[in-house]
Amino acid sequence: MKLMVVGGGGREHAIIKKLKENPAVEVIYALPGNGGIARDAVCVDIGAKDIPAIVAFAVEKGIDYAVVAPDDPLVLGAVDALAERGIPAFGPRKNAAILEGSKVFYKNLMKKHGIPTASYEVFEDAEAALSYLDTAPLPTVIKADGLALGKGVIIAETREAARAAVREMMEEHVFGKSGDRIVIEEFLTGPEVSVLAFTDGKTLVPMVSSMDHKRAGDGDTGLNTGGMGTVAPNPYYTREVAAECMETIFLPTVRAMAAEGRPFTGCLYFGLMLTPKGPRVIEYNCRFGDPETQVVLPLLESDLLTVMMATTNGTLDKTPVTFSEGAAACVIMASGGYPSAYAKGYPIEIPDDLHDHVVVAGAVDRDGTLVTSGGRVLGVLATAPTLREALATAYARTERITFRDAFYRHDIGKRALAAVKE
Ligand code: AMP
Numbered sequence: 001m002k003l004m005v006v007g008g009g010g011r012e013h014a015i016i017k018k019l020k021e022n023p024a025v026e027v028i029y030a031l032p033g034n035g036g037i038a039r040d041a042v043c044v045d046i047g048a049k050d051i052p053a054i055v056a057f058a059v060e061k062g063i064d065y066a067v068v069a070p071d072d073p074l075v076l077g078a079v080d081a082l083a084e085r086g087i088p089a090f091g092p093r094k095n096a097a098i099l100e101g102s103k104v105f106y107k108n109l110m111k112k113h114g115i116p117t118a119s120y121e122v123f124e125d126a127e128a129a130l131s132y133l134d135t136a137p138l139p140t141v142i143k144a145d146g147l148a149l150g151k152g153v154i155i156a157e158t159r160e161a162a163r164a165a166v167r168e169m170m171e172e173h174v175f176g177k178s179g180d181r182i183v184i185e186e187f188l189t190g191p192e193v194s195v196l197a198f199t200d201g202k203t204l205v206p207m208v209s210s211m212d213h214k215r216a217g218d219g220d221t222g223l224n225t226g227g228m229g230t231v232a233p234n235p236y237y238t239r240e241v242a243a244e245c246m247e248t249i250f251l252p253t254v255r256a257m258a259a260e261g262r263p264f265t266g267c268l269y270f271g272l273m274l275t276p277k278g279p280r281v282i283e284y285n286c287r288f289g290d291p292e293t294q295v296v297l298p299l300l301e302s303d304l305l306t307v308m309m310a311t312t313n314g315t316l317d318k319t320p321v322t323f324s325e326g327a328a329a330c331v332i333m334a335s336g337g338y339p340s341a342y343a344k345g346y347p348i349e350i351p352d353d354l355h356d357h358v359v360v361a362g363a364v365d366r367d368g369t370l371v372t373s374g375g376r377v378l379g380v381l382a383t384a385p386t387l388r389e390a391l392a393t394a395y396a397r398t399e400r401i402t403f404r405d406a407f408y409r410h411d412i413g414k415r416a417l418a419a420v421k422e
């Protein structure tokens, strides 16, 4: 089979490595891929948002199955455009990808269908939002409606900070049109859990749970990033919590989307907070999480391609999906300075025996040498029977990989270990 994966980060590398385990796979094209992905797939210089070029390439190569991994092409309708030309693809249609594309959409959906989430108000007018803030409880959470490269959420401790966030979003348009409408919502507390789930629009199969580490520095200090490391499973997500989430959140979401005439197929990502009052949805994503995928897929025992195709064909109820009982860890190595300004072009040294355990996020091939090209450069992975062992192995591997000014967090999994009973 000829496969195509749209995207070019660590998540896509993890997906490609897993897809390759199926012996029926002859070739995988990555659009655009990156210098590290090039070890595992044929990289093609087509951007992940260039839908006409993606479709034309797929038709020309006779692609049997496509995986659209990032949010942007999904929200722009890549899966619809491929399907129109007869190419089946993993991921939601445009009308379902709105679940990530608009926070106003998903907040209203949850309210209408009784799915537990933070209470909220929607504003389309800066004056109204500012006057609401005069009496809103603090801290308060301000969210730009549309996609904002993961930066559109501000947690404001003071009224001044909250007002400044509203002005930046609605008057200064720092997130462009994404900030024309905003959501102001209740501040929740509790451990955060990411749960990715396969769904064909009717059946939903949750994957092993995971925990992201979003801040740049040890001890959850510093700026928010795209994610500095992950562990799976997330020990806060017990069997009881999982059962409650299935009942009150996961199945109701799938049913709600179907009832709205927007059946969701692909990977539905639930960003949850386990509050003292029970699990609440913080956000939905319409795709695999990055870097959650890097710890979830190595624990998948079933064939990824078979499961993905079942979500497209509507046969997930007849397709076994199993995960191993073990644990996985991913440590992200980033360029010094990230998530603020950083230099690029530094050679990366990866010992030969580690390539199977590395997914590359931001690097290019320069005359046969892998050099840094992004803030998050690569993820170092390990699986083991216990989380403690997985973390020890991931860190031992991380120490053997070098590039100038590299940095990584030293406490990935620390909070999870404190909660783990092993
Ligand atoms: P998001 O960009 O939606 O993933 O939000 C970024 C982060 O903001 C989340 O991972 C949470 O840590 C935090 N967050 C978002 N909404 C809330 C909320 N209502 N209460 C507390 N923290 C929140």
Ligand code: GLY
Residues within 6 Å of the ligand: 212, 226, 227, 285, 288, 289, 290, 291, 292
């Ligand atoms: N790790 C969070 C995300 O993929 O959005």
